[in-house]
Amino acid sequence: MHIDILTLFPQMFEGVLNHSIMKRAQDMNAFSYQTIDFREYTENKHNKVDDYPYGGGAGMVLSPQPVFDAVEKGTAPSEEKPPRIILMCPQGEPYTQAKAEELAQEDHLIFICGHYEGYDERIRTHLATDEISIGDYVLTGGELGTMVVMDSVIRLLPGVLGNEASAPEDSFSKGLLEHPHYTRPREFRGVEVPEVLLSGNHAHIDEWRHQQSLKRTYERRKDLLTEYELSPKEKQWIDSIEKNE
Template identity: 45%
Template sequence: MNFYIMTLFPEMVMDGLNTSIIGRAVNKGLLSIEALNIRDYAFNKHHSVDDYPYGGGAGMLMQAEPVYQCYDALARQIRERKAGEEERAGEQPDMACGKKRTRVIYLSPQGKTFNQSMAEEFAQEEDLVFLCGHYEGIDERVLEEIVTDYVSIGDYVLTGGELPAMIMIDAISRLVPGVLHNDVSAEFESFQDNLLEYPQYSRPEVWHDKKVPEILMSGHHANIEKWRREQSVIRTAKNRPDLLEKAELTEKEKKLAKEIQRDGQPVTE
């Protein structure tokens, strides 16, 4: 999978993403991450990309042309790469690359809030482009021309889109086959089936007088899975009851969730 980040601070995103699990996946060729400096496409000797907004107001605005030129160069790069891959595969090169438009994600508080379902959707793409704004934002005209998706990571304002882009790339990368040592980890974790992850324990068996639940040492896998599912429902009801609206629960699980929300503890049978 190929990630491209259009930014004013390429070192910031690359330093963060070339470490840990994501960095290892890049080294293995499972991921490709490239940051393009929008300043390289400025049309003045000072490489400035901002100007005052029409109508007045505080702050500066990123201009349309440098952003567009950066995107245009990147789009050509992607088309040429795909044409080369098709040619090597013995297919007729499609330099127009009209099969499918590459998705361009603009990180903005105005976008839809990023979640695990969106991560799963984006993970199906071969290429993803992230556009990171700065200052007071980007000229609306270029956004209308190149952006396919507006995405937010929460209801707050940051100084730029670099951190949100890094968060999204991390979440999406985990879903690419081979990135995690244990691919099952990507399937059974928080937000799977709109439920939070169950509590987990490791050695030692007793720590600070707290013992690992007996069920987890029983070796009875069916009972363990049943316990874990129940704990996920309980934890979600306590901490994120809003997620339960989309979760597929049995009647027994719905009753358990209501007990947790009402009393704080399940009724034992």
């Protein structure tokens, strides 16, 4: 995978993308990236990338020309299929694990990081293929959101996590929150590891983990269960949880 990032602040990405899993993913050639300062593509003498909105109003709006030109002239060429051009904005599609899994199948992603009051609408309607929001709040720019999306996508690329079973067991990957985890010591400050995890009976362990995953989802994110098709056995577990409340 190759990723192009259009941003006015390229230096913001250096720390995030050159450490930990992101660094390892680059070292194993799972992905490559370049940051593109779209201010370099402006055609005015003051290198302005924004202007006052037509019709008046607060704030400044990103102009289409430098963004279009940066995509068309500065990004890597796509050999087989067109890239996904992702606009980070609070009006976008709420970001989910399913979207991360979808984007992880692509060969070329282009992220556009906005600033100021917003984008000229022509960027949204005639350039972007996707609009993504990482939450119902507003940030000063799209850089942090882009980092979040990149991290969630890159960790899904083959071999990046090392253990291929890690990603499928993550929260949201199966529609539920992940089950609790324990490690050594067996007892810590009076709290012991659940006996079932020490039993060596993997069938019982798997069932316990699934029950705990369902319980945690019910208690913390009940809204997720509206999209989750419960089996008869899972319905019994939910009934038991409700009775014990």
